[in-house]
Amino acid sequence: xxxxxxxxxxxxxxxxxxxxxxxxxxxxxxxxxxxxxxxxxxxxxxxxxxxxxxxxxxxxxxxxxxxxxxxxxxxxxxxxxxxxxxxxxxxxxxxxxxxxxxxxxxxxxxxxxxxxxxxxxxxxxxxxxxxxxxxxxxxxxxxxxxxxxxxxxxxxxxxxxxxxxxxxxxxxxxxxxxxxxxxxxxxxxxxxxxxxxxxxxxxxxxxxxxxxxxxxxxxxxxxxxxxxxxxxxxxxxxxxxxxxxxxxxxxxxxxxxxxxxxxxxxxxxxxxxxxxxxxxxxxxxxxxxxxxxxxxxxxxxxxxxxxxxxxxxxxxxxxxxxxxxxxxxxxxxxxxxxxxxxxxxxxxxxxxxxxxxxxxxxxxxxxxxxxxxxxxxxxxxxxxxxxxxxxxxxxxxxxxxxxxxxxxxxxxxxxxxxxxxxxxxxxxxxxxxxxxxxxxxxxxxxxxxxxxxxxxxxxxxxxxxxxxxxxxxxxxxxxxxxxxxxxxxxxxxxxxxxxxxxxxxxxxxxxxxxxxxxxxxxxxxxxxxxxxxxxxxxxxxxxxxxxxxxxxxxxxxxxxxxxxxxxxxxxxxxxxxxxxxxxxxxxxxxxxxxxxxxxxxxxxxxxxxxxxxxxxxxxxxxxxxxxxxxxx
Amino acid sequence: xxxxxxxxxxxxxxxxxxxxxxxxxxxxxxxxxxxxxxxxxxxxxxxxxxxxxxxxxxxxxxxxxxxxxxxxxxxxxxxxxxxxxxxxxxxxxxxxxxxxxxxxxxxxxxxxxxxxxxxxxxxxxxxxxxxxxxxxxx
Numbered sequence: 001x002x003x004x005x006x007x008x009x010x011x012x013x014x015x016x017x018x019x020x021x022x023x024x025x026x027x028x029x030x031x032x033x034x035x036x037x038x039x040x041x042x043x044x045x046x047x048x049x050x051x052x053x054x055x056x057x058x059x060x061x062x063x064x065x066x067x068x069x070x071x072x073x074x075x076x077x078x079x080x081x082x083x084x085x086x087x088x089x090x091x092x093x094x095x096x097x098x099x100x101x102x103x104x105x106x107x108x109x110x111x112x113x114x115x116x117x118x119x120x121x122x123x124x125x126x127x128x129x130x131x132x133x134x135x136x137x138x139x140x141x142x143x144x145x146x147x148x149x150x151x152x153x154x155x156x157x158x159x160x161x162x163x164x165x166x167x168x169x170x171x172x173x174x175x176x177x178x179x180x181x182x183x184x185x186x187x188x189x190x191x192x193x194x195x196x197x198x199x200x201x202x203x204x205x206x207x208x209x210x211x212x213x214x215x216x217x218x219x220x221x222x223x224x225x226x227x228x229x230x231x232x233x234x235x236x237x238x239x240x241x242x243x244x245x246x247x248x249x250x251x252x253x254x255x256x257x258x259x260x261x262x263x264x265x266x267x268x269x270x271x272x273x274x275x276x277x278x279x280x281x282x283x284x285x286x287x288x289x290x291x292x293x294x295x296x297x298x299x300x301x302x303x304x305x306x307x308x309x310x311x312x313x314x315x316x317x318x319x320x321x322x323x324x325x326x327x328x329x330x331x332x333x334x335x336x337x338x339x340x341x342x343x344x345x346x347x348x349x350x351x352x353x354x355x356x357x358x359x360x361x362x363x364x365x366x367x368x369x370x371x372x373x374x375x376x377x378x379x380x381x382x383x384x385x386x387x388x389x390x391x392x393x394x395x396x397x398x399x400x401x402x403x404x405x406x407x408x409x410x411x412x413x414x415x416x417x418x419x420x421x422x423x424x425x426x427x428x429x430x431x432x433x434x435x436x437x438x439x440x441x442x443x444x445x446x447x448x449x450x451x452x453x454x455x456x457x458x459x460x461x462x463x464x465x466x467x468x469x470x471x472x473x474x475x476x477x478x479x480x481x482x483x484x485x486x487x488x489x490x491x492x493x494x495x496x497x498x499x500x501x502x503x504x505x506x507x508x509x510x511x512x513x514x515x516x517x518x519x520x521x522x523x524x525x526x527x528x529x530x531x532x533x534x535x536x537x538x539x540x541x542x543x544x545x546x547x548x549x550x551x552x553x554x555x556x557x558x559x560x561x562x563x564x565x566x567x568x569x570x571x572x573x574x575x576x577x578x579x580x581x582x583x584x585x586x587x588x589x590x591x592x593x594x595x596x597x598x599x600x601x602x603x604x605x606x607x608x609x610x611x612x613x614x615x616x617x618x619x620x621x622x623x624x625x626x627x628x629x630x631x632x
Numbered sequence: 633x634x635x636x637x638x639x640x641x642x643x644x645x646x647x648x649x650x651x652x653x654x655x656x657x658x659x660x661x662x663x664x665x666x667x668x669x670x671x672x673x674x675x676x677x678x679x680x681x682x683x684x685x686x687x688x689x690x691x692x693x694x695x696x697x698x699x700x701x702x703x704x705x706x707x708x709x710x711x712x713x714x715x716x717x718x719x720x721x722x723x724x725x726x727x728x729x730x731x732x733x734x735x736x737x738x739x740x741x742x743x744x745x746x747x748x749x750x751x752x753x754x755x756x757x758x759x760x761x762x763x764x765x766x767x768x769x770x
Contacts, residue, residue: 501663501664501666503666546666546667547667585682587682588712589711589712589764589767590684590686590711590712590713590764590767590768591665591675591682591684591712593767593768593769594665594666594667594668595667596666596667597665597666597667600675600682602677602680602682606661606677607661607663607677608663608675608676608677608682609663610663610665610666610675612666617667
């Protein structure tokens with residue numbers, strides 16, 4: 001086959017995974033309403049798609065299993081309902097398909113699907129057509145036309161390399177080999193043969209026949225066909241792998257609307273036009289045209305940027321697909337009754353944020369089922385746009401967080417002194433569950449106890465410049481809200497000057513900026529504070545947090561109000577410079593080892609500006625924040 | 633024959649295989665990294681990559697002194713890092729089999745992988761693996 005299928009492989013893998021997720025979701029829905037005709041149809045179509053794609057890629061076991069599930073389901077489609085046993089079986093089939101996709105993605109041979117397919121007969125509905133019979137054993141030589149070999153799937157044409165050894169006592173081996181060659185020619189196209197037809201016609205001894213056959217048939221079929229013929233001692237028949245000389249690293253793929261691609265082409269066209277316009281203006285020294293041209297270029301670049309970011313956007317649905325299935329399994333494990341509702345699945349986020357969010361989201365839902373819901377209840381996963389941010393919320397109507405338990409645990413773990421714990425308000429206690437290793441459950445439960453914890457959820461959120469908020473009420477439920485930027489590449493930054501350096505804060509971390517008069521500042525104990533609304537917000541010196549020399553205060557004091565550990569803080573800077581959109585670069589080792597620095601950006605003049613994270617700056621060393629405090 | 637780039641750190645002569653070096657950059661502007669350790673005087677913008685500069689002499693506890701304005705940008709396969717040294721010397725060809733091994737504890741403390749004798753001089757071959765390992769705990 002001339003087409004290099006490896007190009008399509010990644011696409012196949014990612015699309016199959018999506019189909020499998022959808023199947024999982026549909027199955028869970030069908031379990032609740034087994035006679036949902038549309039759901040059953042949709043499920044059937046998903047299986048059909050997987051089969052078709054796998055077949056055209058030449059992934060035989062995957063195609064076979066897809067076909068089997070499709071067949072299995074078609075019986076229930078006719079009957080109009082699907083029983084629970086059948087749902088379990090299809091779920092098991094989906095698991096097996098996932099295993100196959102893993103095999104293919106790791107470039108391993110596909111695992112054996114026959115035991116699964118053979119084991120199907122018991123679960124088939126009475127109205128179902130007979131499940132495809134197991135493939136013939138190698139010992140049994142089965143000819144093609146007797147209906148026993150079932151690979152009706154158009155499996156994609158492949159080149160088979162066939163070696164036939166004839167028994168030593170064959171009477172007319174050359175004639176026998178010629179017959180085989182002609183038989184095979186009827187199954188496809190014989191590309192080459194050794195000995196070839198001309199040689200065979202001359203007769204003589206033919207111990208073996210080697211040939212390459214381009215055929216739609218599976219190697220096993222060809223093998224069976226040959227073994228059924230006389231004088232054949234041994235047959236080997238394998239698919240010839242045409243491997244690229246160098247192994248390409250696996251690139252992740254995205255699907256792009258063709259409309260968007262058209263816009264790229266249009267933009268490219270405009271950029272080319274713009275370039276000639278600028279060239280002409282430059283050649284003829286037309287300053288005004290140069291300026292206009294540059295302005296136009298700026299607009300085009302902004303446009304291009306916007307569209308490039310669009311390509312990276314994916315709907316939340318791409319990571320919520322697994323949730324229904326997980327909740328179903330949790331229901332079975334815990335005996336609880338949980339209604340999972342997902343809203344705002346169409347809300348789009350940058351691909352890399354979504355990928356990082358997949359596990360934390362599962363964890364939060366698991367937590368909600370495990371720790372929140374008591375016997376029955378509802379878990380709501382929702383997403384919505386809030387200006388430049390996306391709010392992702394996991395909410396349950398369960399028992400709510402136990403502030404007392406958190407207090408005890410925090411004291412027990414040495415995170416708070418008993419006095420501190422007593423004075424702490426409930427809402428200040430909740431963020432403590434995000435500390436590494438913190439769990440209010442005495443025993444480690446099978447589902448929530450392992451793997452990612454709330455500390456990971458928080459770290460992932462903050463890594464993208466997002467924030468995490470926890471609200472909870474005893475007996476009413478818990479809500480965890482993640483506010484995430486839409487896209488990682490471009491964020492709005494607030495630039496400040498401090499100790500002669502230009503620094504940036506993600507605007508998502510800035511509540512407001514102020515120019516304080518000296519008289520507005522009060523002292524509370526050894527700590528300087530500023531009243532904002534009805535709160536006394538501690539004043540912290542960014543210079544001290546950055547270990548820069550202190551500076552005497554003169555005139556008004558520029559302050560950035562931010563949040564750290566769920567509380568407001570006011571950072572004193574030297575100067576507020578302004579806001580700008582910036583392409584943020586994440587930092588590589590060893591820069592990523594520096595706490596409190598979350599990224600950097602390069603300004604138009606080549607200057608590097610580091611992005612600081614106030615929370616990270618506080619976490620490092622100064623547990624109470626006292627060392628950074630502005631003292632009277 | 634292989635080649636190394638020789639440079640001085642305090643009073644010692646060190647060297648690094650040129651295969652590990654992507655480029656020597658002439659006096660790039662350095663931008664202060666907030667909260668960076670003292671041995672990291674700043675970062676440079678290297679064709680759009682942000683690379684921290686490690687002052688090797690300071691990091692390996694040589695007496696503070698002048699620094700060569702040029703920095704060695706390591707190959708990206710090694711690390712996203714540039715090295716500042718006391719003074720650059722030049723390229724020295726050497727036969728890998730003429731390298732003398734160092735004791736293990738010496739390698740750890742001084743980041744020296746092997747020693748090369750060059751006439752009356754000794755060149756310490758920088759052990760990048762140990763160096764990067766020590767950066768893990770900044």
